[in-house]
Amino acid sequence: MLRNYFTLAWRNLRKNKVFSFINIFGLSIGMAFVLVIGAYIWGELQVNAGVSDRVYIMQSKWKQPDMGLEFTSLAPLGKALKENYPNLITSYYRHDGLSTIISKGDKHFTEGIQNGTPSLLTMFGFKMLYGDAKTALSTPNSVVITENQAIKYFGRTDVVGQTLTINAFNGSKQDFAITGVLKNLPRNSVTNFGGSTNEIFMNEASFKFFGRDAALDAWNNPYMVNYIQLKPGVKPSDLDAAINQLARTNTTPDIQKNLKTYLVQVNDFYLQDNKGSARKMIYTLAFIAMFILLMAIINFINISIGNSVTRLKEIGVRKVMGSSRVQLIIQFLTESVLLSLFSFIIALLIYLVSRPFFSSVMGKDIPKITEFPLYFAVLPLLIVLLIGILAGMYPAFILSAQSSIDSLKGKLKTVKEKVVFRHSLIVVQFVTAIVVFIAALVINKQASFFFQSNLGYDKEQVITAKVPRDWSPEGVKHIETMRNEFAAMPQVADATVSFEIPNGQSGNASNNLYKASQDPSHGIMATSIIADEHYTGTYKIPLIAGQFFAAQGEGTDVTKLVINETAAKALGWQNPADALGQPVRVQNDPSPLTVGGVVKDFHFGSMHEKIQPILFYHVKRSPVFRYLSFKLRPGNMANNVATLQSKWSALFPNAPFEYVFLDDTIAKLYQQEMQIKKASQAATVIALLVVLLGVLSIATLSIARRVREVGIRKVLGASAMQVVWLFIKEFAILVLVANLIAWPVAWFSLNSWLTGYAYRINLDALPFLSVALILAALVAVVIAVKTIKTALDNPVKSLTP
Known part of the structure; x- marks a missing residue:
């Protein structure tokens, strides 16, 4: 019996090829989009999923957000909690992040390094391929790498006992022994931190090698990342008193007054970080996917209902031949479920083919089918069954209830054809498509605004590259000599040495800047940029008062600093010239300083936030640097870069030339917006396709039912255009209501x-009017193409029985 139901269902699908194709194709597109978005969301929810729910990251809430970083905390806090409150804490992990040059033979790479406590290998469940997790990071000269790094440097993974040469920040080098190899790490919030990925790990004793050991246990250092693992049964609130006690005992009144430390469960940290950007993205995409699927289901139901009404005579014949109502119900539901199943199979194929494309759109690898748990297979089957039943309910339960005589006459005696219901479903589709389309236009316009706005500096033809670090006075002199060598090249307009570039990531936290005549409580928080005197020339940042340190060839007065307009106004100088020569102080800097210049405001970070106060230190006063930035002259860019690379190899033979165009650096600041932009564009195309397929199918059904009406109208003198308008008018009202x-x-x-x-941007009427006109035009074209043949046919054909 069951086989007979499937056989009949298959025959009906083949008999109505057009409607079957539209139904299957429209639903499969909606299902495929949901599969892609669902896979992306599942991948996002897996971040940190393997970490114990008793592991927390310690975060800082400052009285003013620009006083410090949120994701770091007091450097010794995790260690102090473990030592003083062992009844509350099982373990702790703290780390710093830095980058330097690592070499093996003739291979040189600039790598991110995470140096911290050995508990990294035991707290977070990371799997070791080689080495012992309990001892691999227990010695000062040890280093643990991932299998990717092992292959990168050695071409194999079994490399325990091998060495890597690591550069320190004073220009020295040292060999470190590889004591462990980690299995490639899944994306997480411990090693994928702050937008960078760390795959090389060192013991915190390496702080001394890098000259940063003084900050390791300094209570005035709130810039260390700390994790703690609570004892079973201990709640985060149980640590409040302990944290407050340690802060009162060890920190300054200023820190106590402005800082509150709180805990965030690592399992949930990824979704909460960066103002919950990942969670917002998940909600946005889930919302879009839900409505795309809803549109596809509405299409499916609409077409199924419309097509089923044409089968009233078939129902009557089946009843006369002895079919029961139960058999008819099963038959219609079987056909509907079979259509839904075919749609899902096609959707699965679309997912497999489109996964790489959507991975590039989202900027993250979307999981393969094989990466999902086995129990996930039940979910699509339930969806297929649910959609099939929803679409088949009307013909199954309403039409099967008609009497044999009424069915044979093709009449619905007790139930009118649900035109209002079907039109309501079409309006829901139109509303969804319009909202998604408008959103895509607005998001695209806002993203374009980011890239087309005046940033306050010239980003064109600027490239940046990390340099070997030697933060001694001799090292500063050497890097300035190298800068001059590059600047003398005919391909280079200017070059500058700095610790920061305009990438939205300040290497130094904000500093309290205040007038020398006032106390620190009247100060402002200003982001510091450490650079040489060529910074504004390379980036073309306008100077509106004074000098940007000394002119080239003159001595540099390191007691002067430069501020931006916002900083000058915040300190009370409305006229930038009034700030020149004024004595100022920076908290924790023992020497007084003088304002030597004021630059025009520029976007050092992204346009998400307002321009903040900025102060410039000269690199000779604060001898730390990371970047050389080059302003290239117009011309053959490929040749210019190649010549620059050749010069780099001569000047820095043991350092890689890993350059980045500033345009690409800035683009990363708006990665989330670009992802939403691409996703909304894809959703718009899919939404319009589903809507137009629905319009096509409903128009086809409407034409099929009104052939005689068309014939009569033509006999009475109606023109072809009047007939076409007859069908367009029906949908025009729906489009208007939807808008x-x-x-x-x-x-x-x-x-x-x-x-x-x-x-x-300003939200004006243009996107709304544009979408309304485009959608109306598309609907009109689809209906006109479908109805023109009927409108031009000889009316005799339509009226002939």
Whole structure:
């Protein structure tokens, strides 16, 4: 019997090829999009999933957000809690992050290094391929790497006992022994920190090698990443008193007054970090995917209902031949479920083919089918069954209830054809498509605004590269000599040495800047940039008062600093010239300073936030540096870069030339917006395709039912265009109603989204009117193409029985 149901269902699908194709294809596209977005969301939820729920990261809440970093905490805090409160803490892990040059033979790479306590290998569940997790990081000269790094340097993974040469910040080098190899790490919030990925790990004793040991146990250092693992049964609130006691005992009144430490479970940290950007992305994509699937289901139901009404005579014949109502119900539900199953199979194929494309769109690898748990196989089957039943309910339960005589006559005696219901479903589709389309235009416009706005400096033809570090006075002189060598090249317009570049990541936290005549409580928090006198020339940052340190060839007065307009105004100088020569102080800097210049405001970070106060130190006063930036002259860019690379190899034979164009650096600041932009564009295409498929199918059904009406109208003198307009008018009203509903929804949603940006576009009427016209035109074209043949046919054909 079951086989007979499937056989009949298959025959009906083949008999109605057009409707079957539209139904299957439309639903499969919606299902495929949901599969892709669902896979992305599942991948995001797996971040930190393997970490114990008793592991927490210690975060800082400052009285003013620009007083410090949120994701770091007091350097000795985790260690002190473990030593003083062993009844509360099982273990702790703290680390710093840095980058330097690592070499093996003739291989030289700039690598990110995470140096911290040995508990890294035992607290977070990372798997070792070689070495002992309990002892691998127990010695000062040990280093643990991932299998990717092992292959990169040695071409194999069994490399325990081999050595890597690591550069210190004073220009010295030392060999470190590899004591362990980790299995490649899944994305997590411990080693994928702050947008960078660390795959090389060292003992915290290496702080001394890098000259940073003084900060390791300094209570005035709030810039260390600390994790703690609580004892079973201990709650985060149980540590409040202990943390407050340690802060009162060891920190200054200023820190006690402005800092509150709190705990975030590592399992949930990824979704909460960066103001919950990952969670917002998940919600946004889930919302879009849900409505795309809803549109596809509406199409499926609409077409199934419309097509089923044409089968009334078939129902009557089956009843006359002895079919029971139960058999008819099973038959219709079987056909519907079979259609849904075919759609899912095609959706699965679309997912397999499109996964690499959507991975590039989202900027993250979307999991393969084989990476999902086995129990996930139940979910799509349930969805297939649910969609099939929803679409088959109307013909199964309503049409099967009609009497044999009414069915044979093709009439619905007790139930009118649900035109209003079907039109309501179409309006829901239109509303969804309109909202998604408008959102795509607005998001695209906001993203373009980021890249087209004046940033306050010239980013064109600027490349940056990390340099070998030697933070001694001799090292500063050497790097300045190298800078001059590069600047003398005909391909280079200017070059500068700095610790920071405009990438939104300040290497130094904000400093309290205040007038020398006032106390620190009247100061402002200003981001410091350490650079040489060529910084503004390379980046073309306008100077509006004074000098940017000394001119080239003159001595540098390191007692002077330069500030931006915002800093000058915040300190009370509305006229930038009034700031020149004024004595100022920076907290924790023992020497007084003088304002030597004021630069025009520029976007050092992203346009998400307002421009903050900035102060410039000269690199000779604070001898730390990371970057050489080059302003290249116009011309053949490939040749210019190649010549620069050749010069680099001559000047820095043991350092890689890993350059980045500043445009690409800036683009990373808006990675989330670019992901949303690409996802919304893909969703718009899919939404419009689903809507137009639905319009096509409903128009086809409508034409099939009104052939005689068309014939009569033509006999009475109606023109072909009047006939076409007859069908367009039906959908024109639906499009109008959909716009009236969609516009307020889109406006409130997008206006709320835009308020998250300090610098944003104005939400005007253009996107709304454009979408309305485009959608109306597309619907009109689809209907016109479908109806024109019927409108031009001889009316005799339509009226002939």
